[in-house]
Amino acid sequence: MAEAAVHTAQPDDIDQIARIQVETWRAAYASLLPDEVLAGLDQAEIAEVWQQTVKQGDATVHVATEGTWTVGFCAAGPAPDTEVADADGTLPDDAGSVGMIATLLVEPRWGRRGHGGRLLASAAAGLRATGKSRGVVWVPENDDVSVAFYERAGWQRDGMVRTLDAGGRPLREVRLTGELDLRLA
Structure with missing residues (x-):
């Protein structure tokens, strides 16, 4: 395997981040999202959003x-109250120390090579550096690969479920949570 690394996104990473999002969603979420949604993904529009996130967002990307290839990315930052609250809106006692993994994608052809673990560990270290001690992530309920990935990292479902409108089709997501003191094995 070529040298694998993780770095903080720079403006010249934006096009690759957008490409990875489009290609990964189309491959990994084909059974979860309507064809029209996947076909309508506009790489240039997605790049503009990531440009704003990298330059001005609360999240760190x-x-x-791997070698000269960009193979994945992860956006992590402070967790908004709406993302950590219980169904009745009650915030946990540690709400101020919770970070959020907003997205973590590794292009499928580069999967199972440790890139996801390195991204999560880097994001967790960045969140810990800002005073966060616990993380949350929302993933599609039927995305067994992502759920298993976070469970292997020691995160667990916390019982929260939400339903999003995915192009006219309901998409159920589960919330997982875990400590940010992650170490790569």
Whole structure:
């Protein structure tokens, strides 16, 4: 395997981040999202959103590389109250120390090579550096690969479920949570 690394996203990473999002969603979420939603993904529009996030967002975007290839990315930042509250809106006692993994994607052809673990560990270290001790992430309930990935990292479902409108089709997501003191094995 070529040298694998993770770095904080720079403006010249934006096009690759957008490409990875489009290609990964189309491959990994084909059974979860309507064809029209996947076909309508506009890489240029997605790049503009990531440009704003990298330049001005509250999240830090981490980029995984293998050799000269950009293979994945992860956006992590403070968790908004709405993302950590219980169904009745009650905030946990540690709400101020919770970070959020907003997205973590590794292009499928680069999967199972440790890139996801490196991205999560880097994001967790960044969140810990800002005073966060616990993380949350929402993933599609039927995305067994992502659920299993976070469970292997020691995160667990906390019982919260939400339903999003995915192009006219309901998409159920589950919330997982775990400590940010992650170490790569």
